Amino acid sequence: MRIVTWNVNSLRARQERVEEWLAEVQPDVVLMQETKLADDAFPTLAFESMGYSCAHHGQGQWNGVAILSKVGLDDVVANFAGPGDPDPDARIITATCGGVRVSSVYVPNGRSLDDDHYTYKLWWLGRLQAHLDADTSPDQDVIVGGDYNIAPDDRDVHDPKVLVGATHGSEPERQRLAELEAWGLTDVFRTMHDDDRMFSWWDYRGGDFHQGRGMRIDLLMCSKSVVDRVTWTAIDRNARKGKSPSDHAPVMVDLD
DNA sequence: ATGGTTGTTGCACAA
Numbered sequence: 499m500r501i502v503t504w505n506v507n508s509l510r511a512r513q514e515r516v517e518e519w520l521a522e523v524q525p526d527v528v529l530m531q532e533t534k535l536a537d538d539a540f541p542t543l544a545f546e547s548m549g550y551s552c553a554h555h556g557q558g559q560w561n562g563v564a565i566l567s568k569v570g571l572d573d574v575v576a577n578f579a580g581p582g583d584p585d586p587d588a589r590i591i592t593a594t595c596g597g598v599r600v601s602s603v604y605v606p607n608g609r610s611l612d613d614d615h616y617t618y619k620l621w622w623l624g625r626l627q628a629h630l631d632a633d634t635s636p637d638q639d640v641i642v643g644g645d646y647n648i649a650p651d652d653r654d655v656h657d658p659k660v661l662v663g664a665t666h667g668s669e670p671e672r673q674r675l676a677e678l679e680a681w682g683l684t685d686v687f688r689t690m691h692d693d694d695r696m697f698s699w700w701d702y703r704g705g706d707f708h709q710g711r712g713m714r715i716d717l718l719m720c721s722k723s724v725v726d727r728v729t730w731t732a733i734d735r736n737a738r739k740g741k742s743p744s745d746h747a748p749v750m751v752d753l754d
Numbered sequence: 755a756t757g758g759t760t761g762t763t764g765c766a767c768a769a
Contacts, residue, residue: 507760507761507769508760508761508762510761510762511760511761511762532761532769534761534762558762559761559762559763560762560767560768607768607769609768609769647769701758701759701769702758702759702760702761702769703757703758703759703760704757704758704759705758706758706759742760745759745760745769
């Protein structure tokens with residue numbers, strides 16, 4: 499079973515490229531972020547014609563997350579489960595696909611360390627823990643995949659200096675990621691690429707992609723029983739090339 | 755210190 503996560507940065511602007519990539523790579527489950535669509539604008543028919551069932555949690559204009567699956571799509575939960583406030587934004591959707599409890603997450607960017615949006619980002623990551631406690635358990639097959647807007651450590655950025663005094667690498671953010679690991683999730687890419695410096699996002703500006711100035715902020719966080727089934731994992735940086743790419747590349751994992 | 759680019763919306767803001 500092939501599972502991927504991809505921040506498409508507007509599905510309306512990316513539909514053609516997304517369909518081409520899906521036809522080429524043939525993932526069974528797709529965790530999509532930043533559709534930037536309202537639910538009634540989601541192109542369900544186009545994906546159904548490619549063999550996917552679809553679940554979308556959108557708000558229009560910004561955010562929006564989806565799950566596409568060829569291996570079943572059951573028990574869909576939009577927004578956070580369990581006690582605690584709901585997210586005012588459309589940033590998480592959860593479903594069971596092929597026996598795996600998958601979530602597509604778009605963690606708030608944070609903007610800067612003194613911004614209210616950074617406080618929201620830290621709240622959001624804590625609220626995700628409460629969601630997981632209510633929705634599932636670490637001894638199940640669980641994948642929480644998406645755009646975390648966090649570089650897990652200094653291997654995950656072209657130059658660690660860009661994280662000094664900035665979001666994406668601050669201690670509180672990395673602490674929240676460590677708490678997800680303590681809950682039972684593992685950044686699956688690092689289990690097979692110990693020293694590789696590969697990125698999943700490059701700013702559109704300044705030729706950053708061609709200069710290699712990126713970060714690895716899109717993660718597939720997997721429970722132990724999932725990690726034990728992994729045969730391959732990679733980031734498709736080819737998807738960042740060419741005409742009208744998303745600023746994110748897809749992250750992929752294959753399970754036995 | 756600023757700018758660089760893209761997407762959505764509307765004459766900015768978010769990333």
